[in-house]
Every structure is written in C-alpha cells, then in structure tokens.
Amino acid sequence: MNFFKTFKHDSWVKPYIKQYKGLLITALLLGLFTSFCAAALMFTSGYTIDKAATHPVNILLIYVPILLTRAFGIGRPVFKYLERLKSHNWVLRVTSDLRTRLYKTLESDATFFNEHHKTGDIMGLLSEDISHLQNLYLRTIFPAVISYLLTIIASIALGVFNPSFGFFVFLLLFIEVFLVPLFSVSVESARRAYQKEVKSDLYVQLTDNILGVDDWIISGRKSDFQNLTSQNIQNLDQSKNKSKAFRRNRDLLLQLIFAAIVVCFLIFTNLTMTNNQEQANFVSAVVLAIFPLSDSLIPVSQGFEEWPLYKDSINRLNTLKPVKNQLPEQVNLPAADFKELNLEHVSFEYNTDSPILIKDFSQTITRGEKLALLGPSGIGKTTILQLILGDLTPTKGQITINNLGIDQIQVNREKIFSVLNQKPFLFNTTLMNNVRLGNENRSDSEVKKALERVGLKKLVESLPDKYETLVGENGSRFSGGEQERIALARILLQDAPIVLLDEPTVGLDPITENDLLETIFEVLKNKTIIWVTHHLQGVKHVDKVVFINDESIEMQGSPQELYKTNQHFKELYQMDQGL
Structure with a gap:
C-alpha cells in the first residue's frame, strides 16, 4: 500500500520510466537472456557429463551439447555485459535528467531556499536523493522485475511438465522473491528511516561546524568541536551493525530456501527421470540448471530492504516545486x-x-x-x-x-x-x-x-x-x-x-x-x-x-x-x- 501510495502522485520516477521505456525493456530482456544462458550452460554441461559417462559409440552423439555448452558459455558474459551497458546507460540518462531538473528547481527557488531548508540539506539532496533513485533502478527495480519474470516462466514451464510440482516450486520461489523481501522491508523500515535521519543531522552539523570552525578555535573548544558529532556517528554505526546482522541472517534463510528448492528438484528428477538411461542423463542437467538462478533471486531482498530510503527521497523530491516563471515578455536593454x-x-x-x-x-x-x-x-x-x-x-x-x-x-x-x-x-x-x-x-x-x-x-x-x-x-x-x-x-x-x-x-x-x-x-x-x-x-x-x-x-x-x-x-x- 505504501509503495503504490508513494508513486500515486510521483513526478520523479514514473515519467522517466515511460520516457526511456524502450531502453528499459531492452535491458530487462538482456537480463533474462543472461539468466537463461547461465542456466542453459549448467544444463548442457550436466547433460554432456552424464552422456559422456555412458560411453557413447561416437563423439558426434555429444557434439551438439558440447557446441551448446560453448555457445551458452560465451553468451552468458556477452549478455551480462550488454545488460550492464544498457541498464547503466538507461540509469545515467535518467539521473542526468533528474540532476538537471533538481538544479533548475533549486535555482528557481534560490532566493528563498534558506527559508525552507537548512544549509546542510542541500548536501543531502544532491549527494543522497538522486543517488538513491539511481540505486532504486539498479538494485531494486531491475533485479525484482527479472526475478519475477524468471519465477513466472520457470513455474509455467514446470507446470506444463507436472502441474503439482510446478505449483510447489512456485510457492517456494514466491517465498524467496516476495515474502522474504517484504519481511526485510518491515524489519528494516524503521531502522533505515532512523539512519537517514541521523545522517541528515550529521550533514547539517558538519556544515555548521565547517562554517563556524574559526569561532570554535578562537573560543578554545577544539575538543568540543571534534566530539560534537561523535554521538551521532556512534548511533549511526550501531544501527548499521544491526542492519548487517539482520542481512547475514536473512541471506542465510534465503540460501536455505534455495537449498530446499534444489533438494526438491533432486527428489523430483530421481522419481520421474530414472525410468531409462536416456532420461537419467537429464537428472544432473536439470538440477545444475537451478544453481545460477540464485544470482537473480537472492539480491531481490537486498534491494527491497532499502525501499524506506528510496521512499523518503522520492517523497522529498516530490515536495520540491519550481517557482513558476511569471516574467513578462523580456526586453534586451543595452x-x-x-x-x-x-x-x-x-x-x-x-x-x-x-x-x-x-x-x-x-x-x-x-x-x-x-x-x-x-x-x-x-x-x-x-x-x-x-x-x-x-x-x-x-x-x-x-x-x-x-x-x-x-x-x-x-x-x-x-x-x-x-x-x-x-x-x-x-x-x-x-x-x-x-x-x-x-x-x-x-x-x-x-x-x-x-x-x-x-x-x-x-x-x-x-x-x-x-x-x-x-x-x-x-x-x-x-x-x-x-x-x-x-x-x-x-x-x-x-x-x-x-x-x-x-x-x-x-x-x-x-x-x-x-x-x-x-x-x-x-x-x-x-x-x-x-x-x-x-x-x-x-x-x-x-x-x-x-x-x-x-x-x-x-x-x-x-x-x-x-x-x-x-x-x-x-x-x-x-x-x-x-x-
């Protein structure tokens, strides 16, 4: 609910997603191709190893899997490189537009800026909020969309082969890419908001201290000057350490869930793919194909947990309104x-x-x-x-x-x-x-x-x-x-x-x-x-x-x-x- 409420009247994220939608779709497709090549590489490798172990009478019987292994091995880094190239190109275009817009917005209200903001706030706006939107795209939107697409595609593919098993895997993947990320947000939301507040106070304090450093020195209070921000820094470090501990435990849980998916595939393939030698060649291939998907599924929670920071930045940027240009027709006076x-x-x-x-x-x-x-x-x-x-x-x-x-x-x-x-x-x-x-x-x-x-x-x-x-x-x-x-x-x-x-x-x-x-x-x-x-x-x-x-x-x-x-x-x- 908070997610959709944040974007209901947003003018800093949605417009640019629409503006560069072609580049965005290209980046997402390349991300899917990267994951497909990674899974296909492991699949063909597993199949080739199993097939070779049966002593084929002719090397040509495994020539095609060998070629596919080489092709997918080359395709994975190529598609990964192209995906990074396109996604970063998309993000840099968007953030360039955002920064230009931010500067113009602040410039139009420059005369009254200090009435609405503290001096240190400008540092927060420029160094944090736009960077947060950049991370929103790279660390949350892209991984989440790709993982959801993989979940849907994989579940449908398994459902065609075996509906019950496909639905069961879908539930495990749903926990991995949806429930655990939501749990991360709920746990980390207040903590991240607190960290944002402390960091903002630090910006303001440091700005005040730098502007008034001469007065601190003249008054002989050098130690007070050095210790003024120490409590805030200590509080920030403690909160960050708690976040790190939570992330370690959450990532362990995600790995265990993924391990459960692998075990389920081992059991399923052994029950359904061991009727003859030809089917058995696919057992390790299917199981191995699962492992590369962890690189796409696990980072979703890491991106989701930072949503409170992104939401705060989006809300703050949406409160910035440029002063409308109400100037009459301009005259060039020499x-x-x-x-x-x-x-x-x-x-x-x-x-x-x-x-x-x-x-x-x-x-x-x-x-x-x-x-x-x-x-x-x-x-x-x-x-x-x-x-x-x-x-x-x-x-x-x-x-x-x-x-x-x-x-x-x-x-x-x-x-x-x-x-x-x-x-x-x-x-x-x-x-x-x-x-x-x-x-x-x-x-x-x-x-x-x-x-x-x-x-x-x-x-x-x-x-x-x-x-x-x-x-x-x-x-x-x-x-x-x-x-x-x-x-x-x-x-x-x-x-x-x-x-x-x-x-x-x-x-x-x-x-x-x-x-x-x-x-x-x-x-x-x-x-x-x-x-x-x-x-x-x-x-x-x-x-x-x-x-x-x-x-x-x-x-x-x-x-x-x-x-x-x-x-x-x-x-x-x-x-x-x-x-």
Whole structure:
C-alpha cells in the first residue's frame, strides 16, 4: 500500500520510466537472456557429463551439447555485459535528467531556499536523493522485475511438465522473491528511516561546524568541536551493525530456501527421470540448471530492504516545486542605453504574517549617480538591493529602468547590474579564472589590467605562480580586503552600468576599509553606484545619502548639505570619525 501510495502522485520516477521505456525493456530482456544462458550452460554441461559417462559409440552423439555448452558459455558474459551497458546507460540518462531538473528547481527557488531548508540539506539532496533513485533502478527495480519474470516462466514451464510440482516450486520461489523481501522491508523500515535521519543531522552539523570552525578555535573548544558529532556517528554505526546482522541472517534463510528448492528438484528428477538411461542423463542437467538462478533471486531482498530510503527521497523530491516563471515578455536593454532607475512607492513584506519591511520607499537614481543607503540593521537595506535586482517582487509600487519594469530585463540583467557584497565567493581555481568569471570573453591582458586597476598587480606578481596562483578554498590564500579587490576586478570585466555594493567593507580594519573604498569609487567613477553601508566611513564619495528608519526616509541629500543642515547627520558623522 505504501509503495503504490508513494508513486500515486510521483513526478520523479514514473515519467522517466515511460520516457526511456524502450531502453528499459531492452535491458530487462538482456537480463533474462543472461539468466537463461547461465542456466542453459549448467544444463548442457550436466547433460554432456552424464552422456559422456555412458560411453557413447561416437563423439558426434555429444557434439551438439558440447557446441551448446560453448555457445551458452560465451553468451552468458556477452549478455551480462550488454545488460550492464544498457541498464547503466538507461540509469545515467535518467539521473542526468533528474540532476538537471533538481538544479533548475533549486535555482528557481534560490532566493528563498534558506527559508525552507537548512544549509546542510542541500548536501543531502544532491549527494543522497538522486543517488538513491539511481540505486532504486539498479538494485531494486531491475533485479525484482527479472526475478519475477524468471519465477513466472520457470513455474509455467514446470507446470506444463507436472502441474503439482510446478505449483510447489512456485510457492517456494514466491517465498524467496516476495515474502522474504517484504519481511526485510518491515524489519528494516524503521531502522533505515532512523539512519537517514541521523545522517541528515550529521550533514547539517558538519556544515555548521565547517562554517563556524574559526569561532570554535578562537573560543578554545577544539575538543568540543571534534566530539560534537561523535554521538551521532556512534548511533549511526550501531544501527548499521544491526542492519548487517539482520542481512547475514536473512541471506542465510534465503540460501536455505534455495537449498530446499534444489533438494526438491533432486527428489523430483530421481522419481520421474530414472525410468531409462536416456532420461537419467537429464537428472544432473536439470538440477545444475537451478544453481545460477540464485544470482537473480537472492539480491531481490537486498534491494527491497532499502525501499524506506528510496521512499523518503522520492517523497522529498516530490515536495520540491519550481517557482513558476511569471516574467513578462523580456526586453534586451543595452547597457549603454541605461539612463534612469526609479523606485516608486515601493513596499515589501515577506508574507502576510510578517511585518512590513519596506514602506513607501521612493528614489530616482540617474546614470553615474552615487547613492548611499544607511539605516539600522534589519531595516531592509539589503532587501532593497534584492528588489532592484528583481530577486524579490515589491508588495506594492514598482521599480523601473528607462520606464521598463525590472521584471522585463531579467533574462539579461547581468548586462545592467553587478554586485559586490560582504563576502564574495572565490572558487578554488586560479586567480585568472576567478577574475574572468566577470566576463569569460575577456583576454588575459584585460584580466591583468583589471587586477592592476584594483591595486593587486604588485602583490600578484610577487607570488611564485603569479596570475596562475590558486586562491584556495573560498579564497583562503588572500586576506578579506584582497578578496574584495579580486571581486572588484570581476566587476570591472563585467562592465555593467549599475553596481550594487552590499557592505563590502564589513570586517575590515579602518585603514584597509578606507583604502578599499578609495579604490572602489576611483575605478567605478563612471558607474551608477547604490551602496548599502552601516556607517559613514567613505560617505564623501557619494552624491546622495538616504537614511531610512522603521517608518520612512529620515533624511536624504548630499553629505555636504546634510552635514551643514542636519544636526543628527552631523552627530553621526562626527561619532563615526571619532571627532
């Protein structure tokens, strides 16, 4: 019941079985041919040995069995190879489609991903769920279908020869390929669910630990850091050991059932095939033909016992719904044509239960203008940048560029916007590759020129590998200020007319911060800049300051004008400068 319920509204398994059904049927037929050749090989071998033992008057009397033995001996590995080739080809095609679909689904909901999932969940999704579906096909579906087909074919064949014996063998095979697998699922279901839960917690814990490793070290709690996941690991190991013990006992039971089938065949063949010498030649042949079938029958239980893991993955994947593309017809706005960005009475709230984050915010930013957004933490400054980018949609009001809605230029928005945030991500590749991320079509000389403009030429050329230096994981080879300058070089290559700065100097010392701000506003002097900042350091570089609070815009104007006319701004500026 749970099996059929899981697949009732499934859109991650059934559609691909239908899409590649031709390849699937081919793989299943090749699997059947493999089992047939294995059984036929043992049958002809047994018959040849028995026939040869009767001293035939002419070698030609056993020539045909010898040829068949050779043919089936060659056919078994050939069909096995082709079956593996086709089945893995089928699975890889399906999982390739699944991974592409998963990435697109997560990408469409990237802005809100952390609202619905923990950071470590993404590791579980990518490393576990798709792999589980791959194992579902290879370790459960293929072996189960082939074993069921073999059971039906063998039972019918025996039933034609002897209905009673055919039905009796069918019952034994039914226990082997159906009842014992179901028993395995019932026993292991809760245990596997527990293992999945513990492993998921481990992913989340390890992710948190890695992201916060500096804080653990600084606090002097190295031993606590090392032991934090030890209990979960111990619990997981204990549960896995119980699963291993159960599998050993279950496989022993399966072997005993199969041995019972062999004994039944021995008794049956001796009772029905010993009336004359010619019939007796088939006794060992028939019994030997049974043995290779164990390779197809016994693995069924092994695949079934993992069904709880597969079911959990299928259910979780089916809860992922891509955000529907509701964008209007897209317009290709050339970067050179940008003139004006307007935010008209913009309000925003994440949902009806949350307070209004931004209320009736309006601004007009013209080409080349530099604007600084200030305000207390949590007031929605970064959210305004997300609204400008189009990652979020205003609850009320509208945002336009050259009278075009911001949602009309999303397909090519990288031509209009570039972003420098608090912690730019640097990939563990060369410095050249990291900078060229801004524009892959730029030449090496242009990349080097960008690094020179942001003040890194002297540093880079002092390194042993110079521009081919690996930046390390998340840019660990370079300091925070240097990482920001590398990201700034990307922006220069991207050459978008609007640059959004989301507190890029957070965590830097005052001297480094001031030097970086001087560099940013010098190299971006011809760009339109919207700068979110938490204090007034470097505010002299902007044309306009907008200070927002919970209710509205508290003050706005040029920094020079506000310093002269607004006492609050003057006090904040003097406090920030230590005056």
